[in-house]
Amino acid sequence: MAEMPHADLLRGELTGALQKDVETFKTIFGLPENADIVFRPFEAGGFSLCAVYTEGMAKDDKVADFILRACHAFDAGAERVDADMRAEFLLKSAVCIPQARLENRVQELVMQILGGMTALLIDGCADGLLMETRGFEKRNVQRTVSESVVVGSQEGFVESLRTNITLMRRYVQSPALISEMTTVGKSVPLRIAILYMKGVAREETLAEMRKRVKCVTAAVVHGLGQLEQLIEDRPFSLTPQMLLTERPDRAASCVQDGQIVILADGAPYALIAPVTLFHLLHSSDDTFMRWQYGSFLRFIRMLGVLFSLLLPGAYIALTLYHPHLIPMALLTSIAETRAQVPFTALTEILLMEFSFYLINEASTRIPSQMGSVIGIVGGLILGQAAVSASIISPIVIIVVALTGLGNFVIPDYGFTVGMTILRIAIILVSALLGLYGLTLAVFALLCHLCSLRSLGAPFMAPVAPFRPHNPDILLRLPIWMQKRLLFLAKKDSWMRKETRK
C-alpha cells in the first residue's frame, strides 16, 4: 500500500540545523504551493529561530506578542547557554505562553501546527518549542437544534473540541472527570477526547472502549457518526447502540452515571456508551421536571413508540384478515370510506407512508424561509386532495398521522429512522400473515433487542436481564427514592448515593 507523501520525513526528528529543519517542514507542508503555512525566521539572543504556524488556525496576536516580542526582549546572556539547551532556556526565560513544551518529533510538531499551535525551531538545538496559540474562528455556544427542551439548559455542543470539553468541565466540576485525548484515523487523524469519571465508570467498560478506539483502522473518520459505526457492537442492527446528544447537560449527567462520553473535533455532539434502549427514549426534560410530570411524559413517549411501530401493521392485519375483531360501527365506517378507493389497504398505507417520509425529508432539507410550503403541500395536497380524489381513505390518513406523531416523540433521531424501517417490515409481514405475522415480527424484534449489547452491557437491562437499578428507567419515581447510581456504573463507587446497611 502506498504511503502518504513524505512519510519518511514525518517519522524523523529535528536535527538542530535550522536551515535543514525548516526545509524539512517546507517539504512536508508542500511549500510554495501551500500558502497558509507561515514560516517566520528571526534572530534573538544571538542565534537564529523560526516560528512555524498555520494562518487562521493560530492567533497572529499571540504569536507576535508572546513569542516574537518576548524572544526579542529576553536577556542577551542567552549566548552563554549551550546550543542544545536553548529550547529549554527559552521555555523557562522567554516565551510568555502558559501552555508550552519541548518537542523533537517531526510528526507531532506537524500535527500540532495544523491544529493551531506554533512551533519554534531553534538553530543548534535538536528540540523545538510547541506553544498553544490556537485562535481559529468557531461558532459560539448556541441553543440546541434537534434536542429542544422546555425546562433545563439550552446550551448545545459546538464544533470545537476544546470548547466542548470546557462545557463538560463546567457542568461536572470534579477532579475525577478525566479527559483522555487520542486520535482515530490512520491517514488523517481526528482528535477525540474520551471523558469519564474516575472511580465511577467501570474499568472493564473503559478498557473495552479504549481497545475499540485503538482498533479503528479506517484511513479517515468523519466525525462521531462514523466512529459510532466503527466501534458499536452490532453494526447490522437497526437500533443504535450508542447515544448521540448535542446537549452538554445530558452528556454530563451520563458521565456522572458512570457512562463514557466521546467528543471529537468538528462534531457538535457527544457519543455516549454504554446505553440501554430506555436511554434512547429519555429526554433531558424528564430529569428537570417533577417526577409525576417526567413519568407521565415518558409514558406518553412509550405509547408513541408503540403507535409508531405497530399501528399501521395492526390496521393492515385487522382490516385484511380479522375484520371480525373490529367493532361493527367502526368496520362499517371503514368500509364506507374505502368503498371508492381503488387500492388495497396495503397500497394505501405504503403510499401514505412514502408521502409522509417525503414530506419529512423535504422539511429537513428545505431552507427555513420556505418551511411553511411543506405544511401547505403536506396538509392540503397530500391530505385533503388525496381524500377528495378517493385515492386514500380518511382512516389511513389518521393512522399515518398518529404513526408519524408517535415517531416524532422519540428523542433520538437515529432511532427514529430505525423505527421507520422496522415499521415497513412489520407492515409487510402483517399484510402477508395478519395478526400472526405481526406477533411473529414483534416477537423476533423483542428477542433481537434482548440479544443486543452496548459496549458489552445488555441493551434491555435493567428490565431484561434484571439488574438492581435506580428507579429512573421506565418511569421516574420521586427524587428521594432515587438513591442508586445507574446500574452501568462501577459497583461500590465513591459516588454511590445510597446508605449502606
Add this chain to the structure above:
Amino acid sequence: MKLQLPLSLARPLAFSAVTTRLLMGIFLDLPWLYNAGWIAALGAILLCVPLGLLADRAARACRGGGIAEALEKRGGRAVARPVFALLSLVCIYETAVTSRVLSNTVRHVALAEASAISLLLPLLLAAMLCACLGGQAIGGAARIWVRVMPVLMLIVLLLQFRSFRPAWLTPLLGPGANVLASGTVSASGWLSMAALPWLCADREENGAKQRGALSTLVTIGIFSAAVLALLAMMAPPSVRTDLTRTYQLDKLLANGRVTQTAQLPLILLWYNGLLFNVTADLFFAAKLLQLTFPRLDGRLAVLLGGAVSGAVAMLGWAEQRMVVSYARWLFAVVGTLMLALFAAPLRKGGKRACVHTK
C-alpha cells in the same frame, strides 16, 4: 457458537413457555377432564415438587458456569449424555406439538386457506432465528412478556367479568377421580418441563438473585389452574366424547359469551404464549443436543432441531391422539431422566458435589 441461558432468566422463560403448554395440554388435548382441568394442574404441582427440589439443589451446588456440564462432570459422561440426548428428543417433539397447535390456531382464526407449510415455515424460521440469538435473547424477551401478559389478562378478565359462572365448575371432580388422576399425570409431564431451564442454564457471576425451580413450578401450576378455572367459568362443559382440538380451540378463542370484537387480547395472549413455548422448546432441544455433542455448533443444533420438529409437525405425528398417548408417559420419562442427572450431586456428597467448570 455455544448456546447459553443466564440462570437469572430461567424463571421467566420457564413461566412464559410452560404455562401455555400446560394450558394447551389440559384444555385442548384433554377435553374429557371437562371443567376440572384446574384440579389436574394443581395435582401436577404435587407430583413435580421433588423434581423442583432436586433442580434447585443442583443449581445451588454449582457455583459457576453451566449446570449441566457440572452435573455431567460429577455424574459421568456415560449417564449424562444419553440423558441429554433423550431430553433433546422430548423437546424436539414438544416443539413440533406446539408448532402444530399454533399453525392450527392461525388457520382457525384467519388464514383458513393457507397451507400448513406456509404457516409452519415462518414460525419455525422465527423460532430458529430467536433461538440462535441465545438464551439471553429469549429469556429477556420472556421477562418482558411476563410483565405485559398480566395487562392483557386483566383486560380479558374485565371483559368477561360479568359472564363468569362459578356454578360451571361443578361437578368438582369433573369426569371422576380415575380420569382426573390420569389427566394429572399427563399434566405433571408438561409441568415437569419447567425444570429444564435449570438444567440448561449457566450460573452468572454478577447475576441478580432469582427464585428457584420449585417456586417456579408451583407458580406455573397455580397460575395455570387459575386460568383453567376462569376458562371453565366462561363456558359450560361439553360432555361429547369426540371433542377435537379444533372444537376446543374454537371454545377457547370464541371468548366465552362476550362480544367477538373483544377477542383480540385473548388471541394475542395465545399467539405469544405459544410462540414462547415453541422457541423455548427449540432452544432447549438445541442446547441439549449441544450438551450431547459438545463440538456441535449452536446454530447447527438449532437448525437440526428446527428441521426435525418441522418434519414431525408436517407428517402429522404431533396430532391430538398421539400427543395424548405420549403425555401419559411424559412425566415418567422426564422425571426419571432428570432424577438420574440431578441426583448425581446427592449421591456424591451433597452441597459440595458440583465442581467448578472454569
